[in-house]
Amino acid sequence: MNLIQKTDPRYFEVSSDGLYDRHDYKVISTTGDEVIVDNWQDAAMIWWNKKAFLSHIEVLDKQQQGKGFK
Numbered sequence: 001m002n003l004i005q006k007t008d009p010r011y012f013e014v015s016s017d018g019l020y021d022r023h024d025y026k027v028i029s030t031t032g033d034e035v036i037v038d039n040w041q042d043a044a045m046i047w048w049n050k051k052a053f054l055s056h057i058e059v060l061d062k063q064q065q066g067k068g069f070k
């Protein structure tokens with residue numbers, strides 16, 4: 001079995017073991033459809049299960065919950 005080389009665009013390396021709880025993630029398909037999830041684990045699961053149909057993932061800042069009335 002050959003491993004994916006670091007030069008391969010499919011190569012992924014974890015940059016942090018901490019929770020990515022300050023971001024939402026927009027997973028975008030090659031047809032322009034998109035889904036927004038609130039945690040990295042869901043975004044990564046979608047990516048690895050459907051990567052042949054996906055374009056990219058955008059990292060979105062979570063909206064801050066302000067005090068007071070909206």
